[in-house]
Amino acid sequence: MQKPGEATPLFAVEGVSVRFGGVRALEDVSLEVAPHEVLGVIGPNGAGKTTLFNVVCGFVSPAEGELRLRGETIRDLRPHQLAGHGIARTLQGLGLFERMTVLDNVMVGADRLARAGFVRGLLGLGHRDDARLAAKARDVLGELGIESYATRYPGSLPYPIRKKVALARALVAEPELLLLDEPASGLSAEEMTELGEIITGLTERTAVMLVEHHMDLVMSVCHRITVLDFGRVIAAGTPDEIRNDPAVLAAYLGDQVEHDDLDAEVHAITVAEEA
Amino acid sequence: MERLRSLLRPVTSVPLARHLIVALVALLVVMAVIGMSSQYLQTRYAEMAYFAIAAGGLTLLTGLSGQLSLGHGALMAVGAYAATLVLERTGGESLADVFVALLVAIGVCAVVGVVVGVPAARLHGPYIAGATLTLAVAVPRLANQWDVLGGEQGLQVPVPRASELPAWIQDLIWFFTAVEIDQYSFLAYLGWLLLALTFVALANLSRSRVGRRWRAVRDDDVSAELAGIHLGRARVVAFTVSAMCAGLAGGLMAMNVRLTAPGAFTITLSLTLLAAVVLGGLGSLTGALIGAGVLAFLPHFATDLGESFGLSATQAAEVTPVVYGLVLMLVILLAPAGIVGSLRPFLARLSATSALGSTKEKTT
Numbered sequence: 001m002q003k004p005g006e007a008t009p010l011f012a013v014e015g016v017s018v019r020f021g022g023v024r025a026l027e028d029v030s031l032e033v034a035p036h037e038v039l040g041v042i043g044p045n046g047a048g049k050t051t052l053f054n055v056v057c058g059f060v061s062p063a064e065g066e067l068r069l070r071g072e073t074i075r076d077l078r079p080h081q082l083a084g085h086g087i088a089r090t091l092q093g094l095g096l097f098e099r100m101t102v103l104d105n106v107m108v109g110a111d112r113l114a115r116a117g118f119v120r121g122l123l124g125l126g127h128r129d130d131a132r133l134a135a136k137a138r139d140v141l142g143e144l145g146i147e148s149y150a151t152r153y154p155g156s157l158p159y160p161i162r163k164k165v166a167l168a169r170a171l172v173a174e175p176e177l178l179l180l181d182e183p184a185s186g187l188s189a190e191e192m193t194e195l196g197e198i199i200t201g202l203t204e205r206t207a208v209m210l211v212e213h214h215m216d217l218v219m220s221v222c223h224r225i226t227v228l229d230f231g232r233v234i235a236a237g238t239p240d241e242i243r244n245d246p247a248v249l250a251a252y253l254g255d256q257v258e259h260d261d262l263d264a265e266v267h268a269i270t271v272a273e274e275a
Numbered sequence: 276m277e278r279l280r281s282l283l284r285p286v287t288s289v290p291l292a293r294h295l296i297v298a299l300v301a302l303l304v305v306m307a308v309i310g311m312s313s314q315y316l317q318t319r320y321a322e323m324a325y326f327a328i329a330a331g332g333l334t335l336l337t338g339l340s341g342q343l344s345l346g347h348g349a350l351m352a353v354g355a356y357a358a359t360l361v362l363e364r365t366g367g368e369s370l371a372d373v374f375v376a377l378l379v380a381i382g383v384c385a386v387v388g389v390v391v392g393v394p395a396a397r398l399h400g401p402y403i404a405g406a407t408l409t410l411a412v413a414v415p416r417l418a419n420q421w422d423v424l425g426g427e428q429g430l431q432v433p434v435p436r437a438s439e440l441p442a443w444i445q446d447l448i449w450f451f452t453a454v455e456i457d458q459y460s461f462l463a464y465l466g467w468l469l470l471a472l473t474f475v476a477l478a479n480l481s482r483s484r485v486g487r488r489w490r491a492v493r494d495d496d497v498s499a500e501l502a503g504i505h506l507g508r509a510r511v512v513a514f515t516v517s518a519m520c521a522g523l524a525g526g527l528m529a530m531n532v533r534l535t536a537p538g539a540f541t542i543t544l545s546l547t548l549l550a551a552v553v554l555g556g557l558g559s560l561t562g563a564l565i566g567a568g569v570l571a572f573l574p575h576f577a578t579d580l581g582e583s584f585g586l587s588a589t590q591a592a593e594v595t596p597v598v599y600g601l602v603l604m605l606v607i608l609l610a611p612a613g614i615v616g617s618l619r620p621f622l623a624r625l626s627a628t629s630a631l632g633s634t635k636e637k638t639t
Contacts, residue, residue: 057501059497079497079500079501080500080501080503080504080505080506081503082501082503083501083502083503084503088501089501091497091498091501095495095497095498095501096494096495096498097490097491097494097495097498097499098494098495099490099493099494100487100490100491100494104487104490107487108487108488108491108498108499108502108504109502111484111487111488111491111502111503111504112502112503114484116483116484117484118485118512120483121479121480121483121484121485121486122476122479122480122483122485123291123476123479124289124290124291124292124294124295124475124478124479124482124483125291126483126484127289127290127291129484130483130484133484169498169502170501173502173503
């Protein structure tokens with residue numbers, strides 16, 4: 001496993017706080033991602049992991065704090081501007097374009113690399129540019145081993161394939177920072193092992209921020225891990241350090257609630273509100 | 276056959292070439308048919324052309340970018356009034372006058388499209404329908420109140436006389452159809468020429484990155500945004516393109532009806548356009564063409580049908596809305612995806628088998 005470079009963080013979250021009404025979803029959260037590093041973000045339900053991703057993507061604006069990409073602030077960027085800055089994200093709910101083919105889905109992901117504009121589209125002269133995007137999309141599909149599904153519609157595909165389509169759509173944009181939101185949920189043990197290999201392989205071209213519940217996967221692929229609980233960073237370090245951190249053990253690993261249970265999430269938020 | 280197909284492949288793989296060839300062949304066939312038709316049918320063909328242009332723009336907006344517009348009748352009114360006012364001033368005698376009037380109609384509707392599209396882009400589902408409905412209700416009333424627009428009586432539209440057309444056009448038409456061009460066939464030819472051009476442009480857009488962005492925004496706005504697509508901009512562009520089509524259609528309609536009055540552009544027109552688009556198959560240009568054909572020709576057949584059942588002419592004219600409603604209900608019941616949408620799986624299977632055949636052919 002490569003050692004992340006300490007000198008220049010690719011991406012930094014500095015003292016970010018988010019409030020929803022009276023609820024403090026994030027409180028003074030800071031973390032750094034080095035180039036080519038896999039950073040795991042873990043924590044019990046309602047800890048603020050997805051909120052953190054939403055802040056990074058510009059869907060939620062922080063009350064305080066700063067976001068920096070290569071030292072420059074990206075705090076005020078709107079969601080559609082992030083792709084252009086090399087940030088891509090997969091969604092927990094996948095959000096595939098259901099009435100478009102798999103190839104078209106992935107080509108939308110490559111949109112930031114497209115050059116043909118409206119006029120070329122109107123005159124039907126953008127097909128070379130389109131062929132280039134299609135080739136890129138096919139490459140990524142091939143890399144993930146799902147090229148044979150290129151002409152299918154996502155709705156007709158099994159869930160693990162759909163997840164790979166979502167991943168392909170994010171990867172084809174050639175991001176420098178890839179945010180993966182629960183990539184392992186709903187996968188079998190074998191599929192999860194494969195996913196681990198894929199993520200490790202991705203570090204050659206991008207840094208990865210990973211929100212995930214499956215500890216085995218997190219411990220095996222992450223270089224460093226940040227642990228959130230009730231919107232605060234309670235621990236940060238290498239997988240070994242995290243594994244033995246008493247605060248983490250108390251807050252997270254001792255937490256036996258069913259993670260996909262919405263009730264548990266609601267409960268956690270209520271607790272956070274009271275705290 | 277197989278050799279022909281492989282010879283044509285470089286051409287058919289380029290969308291522009293493919294769309295142009297299809298449009299050109301279709302245009303020649305239709306022009307021959309128009310040339311042989313009666314004056315009454317020529318008027319119906321002209322009507323079908325401008326309905327199809329408006330429906331094509333609407334099906335792009337609703338089917339591809341996912342915005343429902345109940346205001347396209349009003350946008351046609353804007354185009355019709357713009358073209359009429361220009362024709363009034365220029366006299367409308369020459370072909371140039373006609374094209375200037377249509378270009379102005381398109382331009383004015385582009386501006387209206389942006390003005391309406393910018394706030395509408397922030398709205399979703401029923402809200403954008405409501406906003407465009409306001410347009411449909413307000414525009415005819417405005418026209419009613421303004422003296423420049425002729426009030427309720429409307430404005431007469433001067434139309435070019437066929438004898439004023441350049442000699443080469445008259446010769447060309449005569450060469451292709453063996454019939455002298457007159458005012459009615461001229462409007463039908465003009466309508467179908469512009470329809471072909473519009474549909475080539477719309478088909479190009481739909482196949483291009485622009486159309487892909489629209490579909491993405493329609494299917495999942497969050498994912499589209501994460502892919503770097505500006506949602507508002509994509510929606511406004513779609514609305515503006517669609518409004519420009521409605522403007523062109525309105526301008527052509529004014530020349531055909533020869534009277535531009537508020538009564539022609541009520542909410543009924545907007546709803547009828549939407550029904551035509553749904554009937555043909557949402558998002559499909561072929562569907563829009565079929566829907567427009569039904570709009571233009573159904574009254575003719577329904578009236579005939581009524582008369583053959585022994586109804587008087589006035590009674591028979593009332594049959595049209597009933598038949599139209601029945602056709603729409605039948606399509607929605609039997610083919611919920613519209614006529615083209617329901618045929619698509621069948622067509623896909625056909626082309627899949629022929630593609631299979633060609634690969635077999637290649638390997639042997």
